Amino acid sequence: NPTPGGGASAAQTLHVISANNRIRTVNVPANDLGWDSVHNLLVASSGSTIINTPNNLVTIDPLQGTIITTQSLPSSPAGISVTDDGSYVYVTLPSTGQIERFTLPSLTPDITFSLGNDTNGHFYMSNYVAAAPGHPDTVAITRHSSTTTAYGASGGVVVYDDGIARSNIAMPSGIYGFYDTLVWGSDATTLYGTNSAISTADEDTFAVNASGVTLLNDQTGVLGEFVKHLALDSKTSRLIDGYGNVISAGTGQHVGQMQVHDTLTYEENPFALDTVQRRAFYLNVNGFYPNPP
Numbered sequence: 001n002p003t004p005g006g007g008a009s010a011a012q013t014l015h016v017i018s019a020n021n022r023i024r025t026v027n028v029p030a031n032d033l034g035w036d037s038v039h040n041l042l043v044a045s046s047g048s049t050i051i052n053t054p055n056n057l058v059t060i061d062p063l064q065g066t067i068i069t070t071q072s073l074p075s076s077p078a079g080i081s082v083t084d085d086g087s088y089v090y091v092t093l094p095s096t097g098q099i100e101r102f103t104l105p106s107l108t109p110d111i112t113f114s115l116g117n118d119t120n121g122h123f124y125m126s127n128y129v130a131a132a133p134g135h136p137d138t139v140a141i142t143r144h145s146s147t148t149t150a151y152g153a154s155g156g157v158v159v160y161d162d163g164i165a166r167s168n169i170a171m172p173s174g175i176y177g178f179y180d181t182l183v184w185g186s187d188a189t190t191l192y193g194t195n196s197a198i199s200t201a202d203e204d205t206f207a208v209n210a211s212g213v214t215l216l217n218d219q220t221g222v223l224g225e226f227v228k229h230l231a232l233d234s235k236t237s238r239l240i241d242g243y244g245n246v247i248s249a250g251t252g253q254h255v256g257q258m259q260v261h262d263t264l265t266y267e268e269n270p271f272a273l274d275t276v277q278r279r280a281f282y283l284n285v286n287g288f289y290p291n292p293p
Contacts, residue, residue, distance in 0.1 A: 026065045029053060032079055033283050035272040038086025039105045041068060042272065042281055045091060048076035057091060059105055062281065071107035073100070078127040082272075083136035090129045090139050097123035099141065099163070113163030115155075118145045124155045128181055132188040133234070137162045140191055140213070142179045154178060157191065157206060157213045168212025179204060181230040185249060186237055192230070192249055194241070199225040203239070203252050222252040224268075231273045242268025 029052065030044035042060040046053050055073040057080075060066070078092045088110065091100045101110040115124040124143035132138035143155030156171040157179050172178050180196040191206040191213065203222035207214045223230070229242035232249060238256075239247040246256035260269070260282065270283045 026060055026062065028058065028060060028067065030058075030283055031077065031270070033270045033272045033281060034080045034082035034089060035274050035281060036082050036086050036089070036104055037084065037274060037276055041105055043080060043082055043089050043104070044283070045073070045077040045080050047078075057089070057102065057107055059107065069105065069107045071102060071109070079129050081129045081131040081139065083131040084133050085136050087136040088131070090131055092126045092129050092141075094125040094127060097125040099126070099129060099139070099160070111163055113160065115141065115143050115158070116165065118155060120145075130182040130184055130191070132159075133184050133186065135188050138188060140182050140184065140208070142182055142193070157182065157193065157215075159208060159213055166210070166212035168214060170206055170213040170215045181227055183230045183232045183239070185232065186234055192232065192239060194223050194227045194230060196226050196228045201225050201227070203247065203249075219252045222247055222254075227268070229268050229270050231271065233273060234275050235278075240273070242271065 028044060029046055029050045031047045032045045034043040036043055042062050044058050044060060046056045048054045055076055057071045057073055059068045061068055073091065075093050075095045078094050081090045086104050088101050089104055093100060097115050098112055100112045102108060103110050115126060117123050122145050124145060126141045126143050128142045130140045132140065138159060138161050140157060140159050142157055145155060154172060156169040158169050159166045178195045178197050179193050182191055182193045184191055189208050191208055193204040193206065195202050200220045201223050203219045204215065205217040207216050223241045224243035224245050227241045231240050233240060237249050239249045240258060244258035244260040245254060246258060247253065248255050272281045
């Protein structure tokens with residue numbers, strides 16, 4: 001304000017959000033969650049254990065709390081990933097060893113591809129798929145054999161372009177050298193991951209080029225134990241795991257804690273980040289339901 005005597009301050013716009021609008025709930029049974037930042041839609045998948053809507057993919061308007069589009073799936077899905085340009089959502093189908101791609105926002109089926117076989121002829125399957133930033137046709141996948149457990153991927157980290165695998169595969173080594181949860185860095189040259197099968201709390205860093213994937217670094221004790229859900233805040237280059245741990249992706253240092261929704265079992269819940277509007281969406285998969293969906 002000017003002196004002496006003060007004066008009128010410059011006009012400022014204040015955005016007021018009431019307390020009951022800070023948290024919204026949508027009653028849609030689901031197993032995994034993604035965010036379409038172009039169309040401002042949530043994308044959710046429901047598996048075979050969902051009673052009323054098994055094996056489905058849906059888009060949701062989070063502000064209205066309504067389902068916009070529904071697409072049936074040929075089998076039970078696991079992980080999903082939405083491309084940053086809003087073109088596609090990728091869905092893993094572990095029981096058939098396939099990845100299916102759907103166009104957004106219509107959820108029209110696009111392509112389906114298989115993940116190949118191990119040395120014994122068993123097909124690979126996956127619980128995790130990550131769409132590359134700036135490259136909607138490219139995904140990274142952790143593979144495990146169809147004869148092994150769902151976690152502890154021993155088939156390596158593979159990058160696919162329109163369903164075609166790049167030649168270099170980051171294969172795990174050692175007794176506990178598994179790769180599971182994956183997320184891209186700020187561009188399509190870096191991947192981060194961790195192991196959901198054991199308690200070493202690794203942060204794995206991979207380099208990616210036109211030939212494929214190479215492990216750069218494996219740092220233990222960085223993330224939570226048995227992490228099954230991992231995201232990158234592209235605005236800050238920080239990793240956020242399913243327990244709410246916030247980690248500097250480049251250094252592995254713990255820099256904060258998100259107050260995620262607690263559950264009776266203290267297990268992780270799937271979540272998706274809206275890095276543009278600085279929001280997070282969580283599924284209450286491991287919570288308590290007074291009336292099961």
